Amino acid sequence: LAKTTQPISMDSYEGQEVNITCSxxxxxxxxxxxxxxxxxxxxxxxxxxxxxTKVTNEVASLFIPADRKSSTLSLPRVSLxxxxxxxxxxxxxxxxxxxxxxxxxxxxxxxxx
Amino acid sequence: GAGVSQSPSNKVTExxxxxxxxxxxxxxxxxxxxxxxxxxxxxxxxIYFQGxxxxxxxxxxxxxxxxERTGExxxxxxxxxxxxxxxxxxxxxxxxxxxxxxxxxSGTRLTVV
Numbered sequence: 001l002a003k004t005t006q007p008i009s010m011d012s013y014e015g016q017e018v019n020i021t022c023s024x025x026x027x028x029x030x031x032x033x034x035x036x037x038x039x040x041x042x043x044x045x046x047x048x049x050x051x052x053t054k055v056t057n058e059v060a061s062l063f064i065p066a067d068r069k070s071s072t073l074s075l076p077r078v079s080l081x082x083x084x085x086x087x088x089x090x091x092x093x094x095x096x097x098x099x100x101x102x103x104x105x106x107x108x109x110x111x112x113x
Numbered sequence: 114g115a116g117v118s119q120s121p122s123n124k125v126t127e128x129x130x131x132x133x134x135x136x137x138x139x140x141x142x143x144x145x146x147x148x149x150x151x152x153x154x155x156x157x158x159x160i161y162f163q164g165x166x167x168x169x170x171x172x173x174x175x176x177x178x179x180x181e182r183t184g185e186x187x188x189x190x191x192x193x194x195x196x197x198x199x200x201x202x203x204x205x206x207x208x209x210x211x212x213x214x215x216x217x218x219s220g221t222r223l224t225v226v
Contacts, residue, residue, distance in 0.1 A: 043204045043217025103156035
């Protein structure tokens with residue numbers, strides 16, 4: 001299983017763009033990169049998934065360089081409600097098989113008024 | 114149902130007692146996962162089911178932990194002779210073939226006193 005490394009915490013002011021980078025040096029060919037968001041007392045919630053280049057949805061963008069050894073989650077114009085823990089996950093997606101997947105400790109994002 | 118349902122939402126038990134935690138996945142989701150999250154920590158993989166089978170039980174912390182799934186639906190995580198170190202939030206997630214990610218329940222907060 002590919003190990004991931006993320007910053008433990010980040011602070012940002014409201015309205016700013018936030019970029020959270022995850023390192024995954026031993027990512028496998030079949031692995032996808034998925035990001036989840038977790039609020040206190042809730043289970044993680046899927047944000048975005050990608051394999052290479054750039055993926056964008058209504059919530060975030062995911063940038064993946066050609067070597068795929070890292071990825072960056074970009075949250076545009078954050079608000080206080082974006083304060084949460086963000087997890088980077090690397091592995092076969094559910095569509096690819098039933099693989100054991102482990103979440104790291106995540107990045108705690110604190111948005112400041 | 115519309116989402117992954119876990120019950121009970123909170124459980125306080127005395128040390129040494131057995132507890133059963135229940136997970137109702139989204140209908141049609143073939144894969145089901147159990148995770149444990151201690152306060153302020155990341156998610157620790159426990160076990161996953163492919164249909165009713167559990168190909169990987171390596172994440173179960175000890176032989177006091179067991180899980181089963183029936184009818185490719187409901188799953189029960191049982192902890193026997195609970196210890197204070199078992200206190201945590203137990204999260205269940207499900208997914209289907211072709212899906213992008215996991216859908217998590219809100220978890221069961223277990224407190225062993």
